[in-house]
Each structure stands twice: as structure tokens, then as C-alpha cells.
Amino acid sequence: MDMPAAIRAVTERRDLKADDMRTVMQTIMTGQATPAQIGGFLVGLRMKGETVEEITAATEVMRSLATPVPVSDKTHLIDTLRHRRRWRPYV
Numbered sequence: 001m002d003m004p005a006a007i008r009a010v011t012e013r014r015d016l017k018a019d020d021m022r023t024v025m026q027t028i029m030t031g032q033a034t035p036a037q038i039g040g041f042l043v044g045l046r047m048k049g050e051t052v053e054e055i056t057a058a059t060e061v062m063r064s065l066a067t068p069v070p071v072s073d074k075t076h077l078i079d080t081l082r083h084r085r086r087w088r089p090y091v
Contacts (some may be wrong), residue, residue, distance in 0.1 A: 003027060003037040010044030021057035029065050 001009070001020040009016060016024070024041065027033045033041075045054070071077060 003033050003041065007037065007040045007044055010041060010048050013048040015048070015051050016054050016057075018053050018057040021054045022061050025058045025061035029061055 001016070001023050003024065006016065006020065006024045009020075028038055028041070
């Protein structure tokens with residue numbers, strides 16, 4: 001899905017499929033979308049309300065493009081991926 005189609009979809013309050021959201025986020029995160037396209041998409045997405053599927057797909061793309069940071073001392077790291085009530089150290 002290209003950016004104009006994605007903007008049109010969210011401004012028409014249509015949910016995006018996971019594959020479409022991944023394509024859009026890949027376009028945004030790799031610098032292929034203009035600032036106006038990014039703004040239009042994000043405002044439209046917020047207006048319609050984000051779905052769990054859209055957020056999950058966006059997160060997958062962001063994580064895949066993130067630069068790993070090597071850390072030797074893990075005593076002060078917190079695992080934010082654990083779905084628990086209390087924060088736990090990443091040991």
C-alpha cells in the first residue's frame with residue numbers, strides 16, 4: 001500500500017491489514033515518505049483509532065530496523081517485553 005492510499009484509508013476510518021501497515025511503516029521509517037505524508041497518515045490514524053493489529057505491525061517494523069546496542073553489564077536493564085504487573089530486572 002502506498003502512502004496516498006494509506007492516508008485515504010485511515011481518513012475514511014478504515015482499518016489497515018497488518019501487511020499494509022508494515023509496508024507503510026517501512027516507507028516511513030526508511031525515509032521514503034514526506035513529512036506531509038507522515039503527518040497526514042498519523043493524524044488520520046489517530047482520528048480513526050489505532051487497532052492492536054496496526055500497532056503490532058508498526059512495532060514489528062520499528063524493532064526490525066532498530067540498531068542493537070551491546071551491553072556488557074545487564075544488572076540495570078529492564079525487560080520491557082515481559083507482560084507483568086511489576087517491572088523486573090533483565091538478568
